[in-house]
Amino acid sequence: MNSATRVLESRVFAAPISKVWALVRKADFAFWTSAVASATVENGAAGEVGSTRKITFKDGAVQRYQIVELSDVAFSVTYELIESTPAVATSAAIHTVRLFKVTHDNSTLVQWESDFSSAGDNTTSVVEDSRLKKKEALADLAKALGK
Structure with missing residues (x-):
């Protein structure tokens, strides 16, 4: 039987949106130091829709993602898993990271x-x-922001 599932996690950072966006925008997960061993941009430039990322995790897994949407206005990046070794237990995976400015502080x-x-x-x-x-x-993003 096929099923669709959505997972959402969130966190507030005591940093301006421009500083957080600078770390998230490239979708290279360089801030994710506890799990990512290396990240390289393939087939395009960083910050370019259609470009792909090869992420090698410290556990040996290698995944490729394609940027399918990127907005500097809405502070969001969406990417799709296109390849994984070892294979993952999903038939499709689309991920979106969105940033929102908290005006209060x-x-x-x-x-x-x-x-x-x-x-x-x-x-x-x-x-x-x-x-x-x-x-x-x-x-890890909090650590990269010094928070």
Whole structure:
């Protein structure tokens, strides 16, 4: 049986949106130091719709993402998983990172949302793995911001 699942994690950072966007915009996850070993831009330039990223994780997994939407006005980047070694338990995965300015104190709300389509009984494990990784990545973003 196929199912669709959405995972959303968020965090507020005591930093202006421009500073947070500078780390997130390239979608190279350079801030995610606890999990990412290396990241390279392939088939295009950083910050270019259609370009791809090859992310090598410290656990040995290698994934390629394609930037499908990028907005400097809306402070959002959307990317799609196009290849994974080892294979992941989903048939499709689209991720969006959105930033929102909190006007009260010039902080930034970061929302990281993923939509998955999966087959079989893997939905629960996919959701929990995604949730854990997002929390870890957002904690590393906080460290990169010095917060």
